Amino acid sequence: MRWFVCMLATAILALSPQDAGAQRGGKWVVSWTGSAHGPYPVGNPSAQPDQRFAFPSAQAGANDQTFRLIVHPDIWGRQARLRLSNVFGTKPVTFDGVFVGLQMGGPALVKGTNRPVTFGGKESVTVPPGGSAWSDPVALTFVRNPAAADLAGRKLAVSFHVNGESGPMTWHAKALTTSYVTVPGAGAKGKSEDETAFPYSTSAWLFLDAVEMMASADSFAIVAFGDSITDGTASTMNGDDRWPDVLSRRLHAIHGNRVAVVNAGIGGNQIAGPAPRRRLGPDLARRNQRFQQERQRRAGDGAGWHERGGRPHSRPSAGHPHHRRHGRLGARLLERRARYCQARLSTVFS
Numbered sequence: 404m405r406w407f408v409c410m411l412a413t414a415i416l417a418l419s420p421q422d423a424g425a426q427r428g429g430k431w432v433v434s435w436t437g438s439a440h441g442p443y444p445v446g447n448p449s450a451q452p453d454q455r456f457a458f459p460s461a462q463a464g465a466n467d468q469t470f471r472l473i474v475h476p477d478i479w480g481r482q483a484r485l486r487l488s489n490v491f492g493t494k495p496v497t498f499d500g501v502f503v504g505l506q507m508g509g510p511a512l513v514k515g516t517n518r519p520v521t522f523g524g525k526e527s528v529t530v531p532p533g534g535s536a537w538s539d540p541v542a543l544t545f546v547r548n549p550a551a552a553d554l555a556g557r558k559l560a561v562s563f564h565v566n567g568e569s570g571p572m573t574w575h576a577k578a579l580t581t582s583y584v585t586v587p588g589a590g591a592k593g594k595s596e597d598e599t600a601f602p603y604s605t606s607a608w609l610f611l612d613a614v615e616m617m618a619s620a621d622s623f624a625i626v627a628f629g630d631s632i633t634d635g636t637a638s639t640m641n642g643d644d645r646w647p648d649v650l651s652r653r654l655h656a657i658h659g660n661r662v663a664v665v666n667a668g669i670g671g672n673q674i675a676g677p678a679p680r681r682r683l684g685p686d687l688a689r690r691n692q693r694f695q696q697e698r699q700r701r702a703g704d705g706a707g708w709h710e711r712g713g714r715p716h717s718r719p720s721a722g723h724p725h726h727r728r729h730g731r732l733g734a735r736l737l738e739r740r741a742r743y744c745q746a747r748l749s750t751v752f753s
Contacts, residue, residue, distance in 0.1 A: 488610060
């Protein structure tokens with residue numbers, strides 16, 4: 404049973420591809436992720452406020468609004484980059500007014516920490532339906548020492564403006580972290596460091612699904628796969644006490660800022676098989692398949708990490724060979740991940 408949970412929840416993954424912006428002797432390491440599993444409001448949110456005021460129509464989505472999403476990077480770096488996703492959208496979404504800063508409390512930021520973010524040198528990016536976009540590296544000027552104790556537990560505020568109507572919004576329902584949003588029609592407010600423009604709150608992450616940090620060359624990431632147990636059901640709102648958070652604290656005590664543990668859990672997810680009515684997101688077998696394909700595609704410049712975008716595959720008919728293979732695939736995946744977890748975690752904890 405111990406290794407069954409390990410297979411479901413933990414994969415030690417290679418780091419994301421490097422680029423010309425990488426510092427000498429460093430590399431990009433995923434520091435936070437919120438796996439997209441469907442369009443709002445499909446999912447299992449926890450402690451979610453009434454969203455009808457912020458988003459009167461799920462089909463229309465966000466309308467000329469600014470989001471200020473609060474995330475907890477598991478490691479810090481002097482540079483960061485982020486990914487915006489429209490993987491479950493039905494129309495192109497234009498994002499502009501993107502900023503990152505250090506949260507002070509609520510939607511307010513520590514003065515002087517809010518930094519503009521660009522995409523290919525431009526202040527805006529249009530993401531097609533089914534797609535995603537990585538930002539350029541942005542300097543986090545408030546990070547003088549990534550391993551400093553005063554950064555432990557601190558959170559990053561990622562602000563971005565949706566230009567016009569977004570249509571169905573790609574999201575992760577069970578964030579268990581309070582984020583903030585302006586009223587519809589408020590315009591671009593991400594540059595503001597105070598809280599007055601953000602009257603509405605949400606306990607979900609929308610559009611944003613990954614943050615990476617520039618880390619030392621010997622850094623690595625652990626990605627926790629799983630369903631609601633990994634995602635944090637029954638954990639404390641804003642408490643960061645899911646089991647991957649506990650694992651992170653144990654590993655940081657040993658390895659410091661060299662290891663990142665990120666949570667890719669999706670409540671209602673499953674290993675394999677045809678999608679039942681209540682399953683959320685692509686199944687683990689398909690997510691793992693996309694990860695392996697990404698590793699192969701990026702083998703020349705560094706293997707990618709979990710789920711770099713893309714739509715779930717269309718569901719095959721009941722008699723399709725894909726369905727007959729699911730049982731064997733799940734068994735092989737279980738055995739392989741169990742052996743891998745046992746060998747790799749024994750090294751990590753030694």
